[in-house]
Structure formats: C-alpha cells, structure tokens
Amino acid sequence: xxxxxxxxxxxxxxxxxxxxxxxxxxxxxxxxxxxxxxxxxxxxxxxxxxxxxxxxxxxxxxxxxxxxxxxxxxxxxxxxxxxxxxxxxxxxxxxxxxxxxxxxxxxxxxxxxxxxxxxxxxxxxxxxxxxxxxxxxxxxxxxxxxxxxxxxxxxxxxxxxxxxxxxxxxxxxxxxxxxxxxxxxxxxxxxxxxxxxxxxxxxxxxxxxxxxxxxxxxxxxxxxxxxxxxxxxxxxxxxxxxxxxxxxxxxxxxxxxxxxxxxxxxxxxxxxxxxxxxxxxxxxxxxxxxxxxxxxxxxxxxxxxxxxxxxxxxxxxxxxxxxxxxxxxxxxxxxxxxxxxxxxxxxxxxx
Amino acid sequence: xxxxxxxxxxxxxxxxxxxxxxxxxxxxxxxxxxxxxxxxxxxxxxxxxxxxxxxxxxxxxxxxxxxxxxxxxxxxxxxxxxxxxxxxxxxxxxxxxxxxxxxxxxxxxxxxxxxxxxxxxxxxxxxxxxxxxxxxxxxxxxxxxxxxxxxxxxxxxxxxxxxxxxxx
Numbered sequence: 001x002x003x004x005x006x007x008x009x010x011x012x013x014x015x016x017x018x019x020x021x022x023x024x025x026x027x028x029x030x031x032x033x034x035x036x037x038x039x040x041x042x043x044x045x046x047x048x049x050x051x052x053x054x055x056x057x058x059x060x061x062x063x064x065x066x067x068x069x070x071x072x073x074x075x076x077x078x079x080x081x082x083x084x085x086x087x088x089x090x091x092x093x094x095x096x097x098x099x100x101x102x103x104x105x106x107x108x109x110x111x112x113x114x115x116x117x118x119x120x121x122x123x124x125x126x127x128x129x130x131x132x133x134x135x136x137x138x139x140x141x142x143x144x145x146x147x148x149x150x151x152x153x154x155x156x157x158x159x160x161x162x163x164x165x166x167x168x169x170x171x172x173x174x175x176x177x178x179x180x181x182x183x184x185x186x187x188x189x190x191x192x193x194x195x196x197x198x199x200x201x202x203x204x205x206x207x208x209x210x211x212x213x214x215x216x217x218x219x220x221x222x223x224x225x226x227x228x229x230x231x232x233x234x235x236x237x238x239x240x241x242x243x244x245x246x247x248x249x250x251x252x253x254x255x256x257x258x259x260x261x262x263x264x265x266x267x268x269x270x271x272x273x274x275x276x277x278x279x280x281x282x283x284x285x286x287x288x289x290x291x292x293x294x295x296x297x298x299x300x301x302x303x304x305x306x307x308x309x310x311x312x313x314x315x316x317x318x319x320x321x322x323x324x325x326x327x328x329x330x331x332x333x334x335x336x337x338x339x340x341x342x343x344x345x346x347x348x349x350x351x
Numbered sequence: 352x353x354x355x356x357x358x359x360x361x362x363x364x365x366x367x368x369x370x371x372x373x374x375x376x377x378x379x380x381x382x383x384x385x386x387x388x389x390x391x392x393x394x395x396x397x398x399x400x401x402x403x404x405x406x407x408x409x410x411x412x413x414x415x416x417x418x419x420x421x422x423x424x425x426x427x428x429x430x431x432x433x434x435x436x437x438x439x440x441x442x443x444x445x446x447x448x449x450x451x452x453x454x455x456x457x458x459x460x461x462x463x464x465x466x467x468x469x470x471x472x473x474x475x476x477x478x479x480x481x482x483x484x485x486x487x488x489x490x491x492x493x494x495x496x497x498x499x500x501x502x503x504x505x506x507x508x509x510x511x512x513x514x515x516x517x518x519x
Contacts, residue, residue: 022379028411028418042416058374114473123370134367205377 006096007227008348009213009218009322010037010317011323016177016304018113023052023062026137026209027069029107035105035210042071045100045213048078049092051108052308053086055123058115066109084108085210085312086273086334086344092214093233102219109209110307117307118206125338126240135337138202142194144247144339145278149196153232153285156196159277160184163200163302168281170299177304178204196269203275210313221351228307228319228330228348232260235344240337247339253286256345257331264286268327269294271314273334282334282340291347294329297321311335313332316348322350378494381409384421386494392486396460397421404461426458427484429502430510432518436473448475454504455482456518463518466496472502479509 010032014026033314035042048070054062063080072078079095081088085108092104118136125131134145148154161184170179187200220227236252236259238245241310255262270293274280289295296303301310311334321327329349336342355364376439378386385408388395397409397419406412409421410429436444451468451477468476469485482502492498 020377020379020383022377022382024382025418028416032417057376058372069412069413069416071412072412072415076480111377114376115372120372123372127368128366132369173477226497229506 004097004099005220005229006093007216007224007229008315008323009040009215009219009224009227010034010111011105011210011212011320012037012314013175013210013313014208014306015175016206016306018205019059019207021096022065023057023109023111023209024066026068026111026207027107027211030209031069031105031107031211034107034213036084038103038213038215040103040213040215040219040260045105047078047092047095047102047104047345048076049076049080049088049095049104049106049299051083051088051115051312052110053083055120056110056112056114056117056307069081069152070107071293072302083336084308084310084334085271086315087235087336088312088331088340089212089214089312089315089346090235090344091232092179093175094216096216100218104214105211106214106312107209107211108312109308111207112205112305113207114309116261120128121338123167130242138194138197139243141202141276141279141325142197142321143242145196145210146248148278148281154278154281156188157184158281159201160187160198160275162280165303166296166300167200169280170295170303172300175304176299177206179299179303192268193241193338197276200279201309203301203305203310206304206306206344208304208309208313210306210309212315212316212319213310224323226325226350228246228322229351230346231349232262233344235342237330237337237342239340240248242327242339245339245341248282250286250340250343253283253333253340253345254342256346257287259343262331262347265329265346267293267331268329269317269318271298271333272298273298273301273311273314275305275310275335279335287331287333287345311344315348318346319348360497380419385409389496389498390492392489392492392498393422394457394484395428396423396424396425398423398463399507400433405459407434407457407460407464408463423459425460427481427486428501428505429455429457430515431461431468431476431478431480431482432456432515433478434468436476439448451476453482453502454518456515462517464496466499467501467502479515481505481507481510
C-alpha cells in the first residue's frame with residue numbers, strides 16, 4: 001500500500017535546562033511558536049498527539065493538565081502516549097494516513113529534574129524480578145557499556161571522544177544544556193560514576209518541551225518552502241527481559257532502519273537518541289552509518305536530555321536541517337526503555 | 352519487611368515490592384504568583400489576550416491555548432452559581448455535616464472557583480447567593496486555597512439569574 005506523503009513543516013523547542021516553570025508553561029510558548037511557524041491555523045490541525053511520562057512529575061494523568069497549552073475548544077481530536085514524543089509523532093503519522101485530515105500537532109514534555117531520575121526510571125522495569133532489586137538507569141547503561149568493552153566493540157577512549165564531539169557540537173545549539181570543549185584524555189582521568197561509565201558518558205538531567213507540526217503533501221508544499229518529507233518511519237521493540245537480549249547490538253534499530261529505507265541513499269545528517277556514549281556506537285553500527293555521516297550536529301541527548309522529549313528532538317533537529325536547506329536526506333532515531341529496548345527510525349528528505 | 356511464607360501448594364497471593372520516590376514539584380510561574388497573593392489575602396486573575404476572558408487562577412487559556420499575564424486583581428466577593436450539599440461522612444472530613452460545596456464566580460472573573468460555603472444552613476443554600484471570602488488570619492495563611500476558610504453570605508440581595516447564567 002502506498003503511504004501518504006507527510007512532512008515536518010515546523011519545529012520549536014524550549015531552551016533545555018532545569019527550570020521553575022510547570023509543564024503547561026514550558027509548552028505554551030513552543031506550541032504557539034511551532035503552530036505559527038507552520039503557517040497552518042490551529043483550527044486546521046486535525047489531530048494532536050503528545051508524549052510524556054507521569055512518573056517524571058510524580059502524579060497521575062499529568063498530560064491532562066497540559067491540555068491548557070493546546071486550546072482544546074471546540075473539542076479536539078487528541079491522543080497521548082506514555083513514551084517519548086517521537087512515538088507520538090509515529091501515531092500522528094499513522095493518523096494522517098487515513099486521509100481525512102491534513103495536519104497534526106505533536107508535542108512532548110518532561111520535567112526530568114523533579115525526582116531522582118535514575119531511580120524514577122526503575123519504575124519502567126519488570127515489577128516482579130527486576131525492579132525490586134532497584135537497578136537504576138545509569139547502572140543498567142553501565143551494564144551495557146561493560147558488555148561493549150568486554151566484547152571490544154569500543155574503548156573507554158572512544159566513549160570519551162563521543163562525549164567530546166557531542167558537547168562540542170552542542171555549542172552551536174542555543175537550546176542545548178551541556179556544552180563545551182573537553183579533551184578525551186583529560187576526561188579519562190575523571191573517576192567512574194558507575195563503572196565503566198564516567199560522568200561525561202551520561203546525559204544531563206534536563207527539563208524541556210518540544211512541538212512539531214506535520215502536514216500532508218499539498219498542504220506541506222503550500223505552507224513550507226522546503227518541507228521535510230517522511231520517506232520512511234518504523235519502530236521495533238525487543239523483549240523487556242535484559243537477559244534475553246545481546247546488549248551490545250540493537251537488532252530493533254537495525255530492522256527499523258531497514259524498513260525505514262535508511263540504506264536507499266546517502267544520509268547527510270543522523271540525529272541519534274543515544275543518552276549514553278557507548279549507545280552511539282551500537283546505533284551507528286545497527287544503522288550502518290559510516291564516518292562520512294554527520295552524527296548529532298545538535299549535540300544529541302548528551303547535550304540535552306529532557307526525558308520523553310529528547311527523541312522527538314532528534315526528529316525535529318534532523319528535519320530542521322532540511323527546512324533550513326542544510327541537508328537533503330537525514331535520519332532521526334529515538335529510543336525508549338532500558339538499554340535501547342525500543343527504537344524508532346525515521347528518514348526525512350527534501351524534494 | 353517480611354512476608355508470610357505461603358504454605359506448600361498454596362498460590363502466592365501477595366508480594367511486597369516497596370517503592371518510594373520523592374518529588375520536588377515546580378509550582379510554576381502562574382501558581383507561584385497566585386498562591387503568593389493568596390498568602391497576602393488577595394486573589395489574582397489573568398485575562399486571555401485572545402478571547403478576553405478573565406481566568407481565576409491565571410493559567411494558559413484552555414480555550415485559546417495562549418499565555419496570559421496573571422496580574423488582574425479579582426474581588427473576594429462573588430455569586431454562587433451552583434452547589435451541592437454534602438451529607439455523608441468520609442475520612443479526613445473537617446466540616447460538620449451537612450455542608451455546602453459551591454461553584455462561585457468572583458466579581459470580575461469569567462470562570463468559577465470551587466469552595467465551601469459556610470455561615471448558612473445547608474437547606475438555605477441557593478443559586479444566586481452573594482458570598483465573600485472568610486480569610487484565615489494572616490499568620491495562618493499558607494500557599495493553599497485553605498487560606499480562605501470558606502465563603503460566607505454577604506447579606507446582599509441574590510444576584511439575578513441572567514447575571515451568572517453564562518457561568519453554569
């Protein structure tokens with residue numbers, strides 16, 4: 001079945017850092033900005049879908065509060081995923097395939113700083129066998145990094161170099177949280193946080209919100225000079241039991257990448273959702289990205305990691321390079337779950 | 352923490368898996384302003400720049416989805432638009448039964464707030480009743496709506512239905 005052409009026509013994000021705003025206040029300006037930049041009237045947006053996680057705010061149904069930010073009157077068609085906003089974008093893409101509406105709003109928000117984030121993330125684990133042992137998110141990533149080092153898939157120096165490159169790139173991103181110039185050799189002199197991970201291998205704890213407007217073929221061309229057309233999008237999940245997975249590889253990313261058509265042409269820019277340095281190695285490998293691909297010019301999740309937003313930001317940052325005329329074919333990846341359990345790959349192109 | 356060990360061949364019916372997470376939630380800009388004013392015995396609203404309605408408390412306009420500035424002083428007098436009478440006890444209840452819980456449109460506001468109505472027999476509660484905030488003494492006020500003990504009748508004549516019918 002031929003899919004309907006859908007494009008990203010606008011993207012807006014908060015300055016990612018910790019802030020004293022509530023979720024609605026973070027979202028209001030970015031939704032307003034994304035809708036304004038799209039050139040599409042709010043009343044012409046047929047579907048709205050968001051991604052967030054109640055555990056970040058420590059209260060149930062937190063996505064209901066933020067409905068204030070979208071102006072849900074007359075009553076709108078709306079949906080929500082308890083996941084990163086990238087997966088909400090997938091739902092909106094599917095919804096637009098129905099053909100009866102031409103535009104959708106996707107947004108995500110996360111106030112990661114309100115709780116002890118590595119502990120909060122434990123609540124996503126198997127509640128019977130894993131969560132009672134309370135392995136926090138950094139420890140699980142360290143488990144994966146150890147497997148990578150032992151399998152000689154990367155070295156601690158290569159991991160430090162990934163941190164250096166991402167935080168250097170983040171300097172060019174006014175929205176990034178953690179940026180600067182470092183020397184890998186110096187970073188290796190730092191103590192371990194959770195061995196074999198050092199602080200530089202881990203993402204910052206960031207608050208943030210993002211909005212993206214999607215439009216179908218003719219509308220996208222009408223409102224936007226260079227729409228970023230989604231030419232392929234797919235997401236795959238692996239078993240949640242960590243012991244069933246080879247943590248050094250990401251078959252779900254590989255499969256999603258193949259189905260999204262990553263290999264059909266040259267990739268100019270790849271935005272990879274790799275919160276931990278060694279995960280970039282796994283993802284590059286799964287997607288077959290060579291040294292010629294510009295990976296994470298935004299600084300990636302190592303530069304800013306608003307939970308439930310960082311994946312949608314990868315799509316936004318990649319698409320923005322097409323909107324700005326800086327790239328013709330880009331890849332965006334988003335992940336969810338411990339140790340890259342679930343992965344979404346999206347290929348966007350200029351016409 | 353210990354669990355009784357199930358007897359042999361008995362199904363396991365309980366498993367204790369304690370979870371404790373602590374959160375420090377940001378009140379945000381609007382709630383900080385509103386609740387700060389409440390401590391001072393003032394009520395703040397905000398006007399939506401798009402639909403011009405005045406919201407109490409100030410918030411993103413839920414109809415238009417735009418920001419508003421929460422700097423409009425709102426009267427602590429208003430009118431009961433609708434109410435219910437609570438006659439059943441529940442845990443944590445502080446009011447003597449039966450009592451009245453009401454939707455109150457404050458003068459100058461376009462949306463109601465919800466609060467207790469006291470100083471009146473529950474059977475005498477009615478739509479259109481004019482009420483005012485009965486503030487707790489300044490030293491007892493906290494950043495919560497409980498800084499208003501309840502709303503009490505002002506003794507003014509009831510408001511005409513047409514003046515509040517938009518707010519039901």
